[in-house]
Amino acid sequence: MRKTVLFTLVILALVLTACGGGGSSEGPDAANGEKLYNQATLGSKSAEGCASCHNMDASEGDETDAPFTAGTATRAESRVPGLSAEEYIMESIVNPDAYLVEGFEAGSMYQSWGDDLSEEQIADILAYLVTVK
Numbered sequence: 001m002r003k004t005v006l007f008t009l010v011i012l013a014l015v016l017t018a019c020g021g022g023g024s025s026e027g028p029d030a031a032n033g034e035k036l037y038n039q040a041t042l043g044s045k046s047a048e049g050c051a052s053c054h055n056m057d058a059s060e061g062d063e064t065d066a067p068f069t070a071g072t073a074t075r076a077e078s079r080v081p082g083l084s085a086e087e088y089i090m091e092s093i094v095n096p097d098a099y100l101v102e103g104f105e106a107g108s109m110y111q112s113w114g115d116d117l118s119e120e121q122i123a124d125i126l127a128y129l130v131t132v133k
């Protein structure tokens with residue numbers, strides 16, 4: 001009986017080590033971010049998803065509703081002096097009106113992603129967008 005308990009504990013310890021402690025401590029997941037970005041609706045209020053406004057490029061439509069997704073990471077590097085690409089993209093998601101892309105008006109992007117999405121979801125979307133050069 002004792003042996004069985006000990007054996008179980010050893011296996012449990014091995015499994016936990018293999019999972020790196022398990023759960024969400026594995027860092028942002030760009031593949032999940034891409035999935036979230038392309039969902040029709042997103043977040044706790046089921047607001048229109050990112051890709052319903054942001055077309056990837058001209059093959060999907062125009063830039064009437066939002067700038068193309070393609071090139072986001074490249075543009076983000078120099079949009080706002082002093083902000084890295086990551087910082088700019090993060091700001092664009094949680095505080096979209098802080099910097100307005102030329103040709104767009106304040107309030108045209110959904111304003112509540114910072115409240116509607118979990119920190120993990122935002123981190124995943126950010127991890128995806130920094131790869132879209």
Ligand code: HEC
Nearest residue numbers: 048049050053065066067092096099100101104108109110
């Ligand atoms: C209702 C339409 C709409 C939705 C939905 C939307 N956006 Fe936007 N987004 C815009 C508009 C319009 C702009 C340009 C105006 C501005 O700078 O805020 C923009 C700008 C951006 C920019 C900056 C682009 C650049 O070239 O500088 C990023 C990054 C971005 N959005 C990410 C997202 C993400 C991520 C989501 C989903 C979580 C999302 N957007 C959902 C309309 C939208």
